[in-house]
Amino acid sequence: MSDLKERSCEACSPNAPKATEEEKQRLQKDVPDWEIMDIDGEEQLHKVFKLKNFVKALEFTNKIGDLAEAEDHHPVIVLEYGKVTVSWWSHEIGGLHKNDFILAARTDAAFKDMQ
Numbered sequence: 001m002s003d004l005k006e007r008s009c010e011a012c013s014p015n016a017p018k019a020t021e022e023e024k025q026r027l028q029k030d031v032p033d034w035e036i037m038d039i040d041g042e043e044q045l046h047k048v049f050k051l052k053n054f055v056k057a058l059e060f061t062n063k064i065g066d067l068a069e070a071e072d073h074h075p076v077i078v079l080e081y082g083k084v085t086v087s088w089w090s091h092e093i094g095g096l097h098k099n100d101f102i103l104a105a106r107t108d109a110a111f112k113d114m115q
C-alpha cells in the first residue's frame, strides 16, 4: 500500500480536477475507513473517531486544525465528548480532489500518534 500521507498536496483552485472514479477507487484503498458520502450533490470523505474524553477529542481537533492550516485546506470538524467527526472535500470544485484523500490519510496518522 502506498504511503498517501507522505505525498504533497496540490493547491485546490477552481480549475483543479475532481478525482476520477478510477482515482477515487485507488486512493480510497489507502483510507479504507473513510466513507464517501454524497451531501447535496457533492461528494465528501467522512469518518468518525472515538477518543477517551472531551479533552482528548479537543486535542485531536486541534491537530487536524494545524494540518488544515498548513495546507490551506479545511475540513468540517464536529467535536463532541469522546468523538470527532471529520469531513474532507474541496469546496472550490464541489467534490473530491486527490488532496482530500491525502488529508484523510494525514488525519488517520495524527489519530494514530495519539494512541
Ligand SMILES: C[C@H](O)[C@H](O)[C@H]1CNC2=NC(N)=NC(=O)C2=N1
Pocket (backbone or CB within 6 Å): 012, 072, 073, 074, 075, 088, 089, 090, 091, 092, 093
Ligand atoms: C483562498 C483559499 O485558499 C481557499 O478558499 C481554500 C481554503 N480552504 C479550503 N478548504 C477546502 N476543503 N476546500 C477548498 O476549496 C478550500 N479553499
